[in-house]
Amino acid sequence: MEAKLTAYRDRKRxxxxxxxxxNSVRGVLTWGKTDTTVITETPPPAYVELEDREDIESIQSEESLDLSPSQNPVVTQVTYLLYFLLWATLYMIALQFEFGAVYFILSSLVLIWKNTRSGPKKKGEISAYSVFNPNCEAIDGTLKAEQFEREIRFGASSIR
Incomplete structure (x- = not known):
């Protein structure tokens, strides 16, 4: 049983x-575009028959780990610098053709669009909307009706 579990863990790693x-090669080749497709993998049938609960829990905890590689901050800064230089060069060309204002507005809209997250949220991440969180828990900094009422009645010093 231990040998099967070790082999399964090694294969999974x-x-x-x-x-x-x-993913890292794909990220470099697509210039930071993220792939939003989610591929779910079913475990092989030979390993489904694990009966020891501790082994199954350890396998599940390994699957929930974030194994994405951390990026080097220097590479990230150089990449952003290259993006900016490309944008500035294209902006200068657009200025020569008296198309600078339109280029600036369109590039601003593209920047706004690219900075909004359209992918799924990470596991364990809470939502900005409290009704979607467990126990309707609000995130820090949210102005709740109870807090607002307390401030109106007792002043701003009543905030906990």
Missing amino acids: RRAMVESMK
Whole structure:
């Protein structure tokens, strides 16, 4: 049983490493565009029959880990610098053709669009809308009706 579990964990780690390398290469080739498709993988039938609860829990905890590689901040800064230089060069060309204002407005709209998240949220991340969170828990900084009422009745010093 231990040998099967060890082999399964090793295979799972290798797959995660290969996927992370594929994602990092894909990220470099697509210039930061993210792939929003989610691929769900079913475990092989031979390993479904694990009966020991501790082994199953340890496998599940390994699957929930974030195995994405952390990026080097220097590479990120150089990439952003290159993006800015490309944008500035195209902006200068647009200015020569008296198309600068339109280019600036369109590039601003593209920047706004690219900075909005359209992918799924991470596991364990709470929503900005409290009705979607467990126990309707609000995020920090949210003005709640109870807090507003307390401030009106007792002043701003009544905030906890």
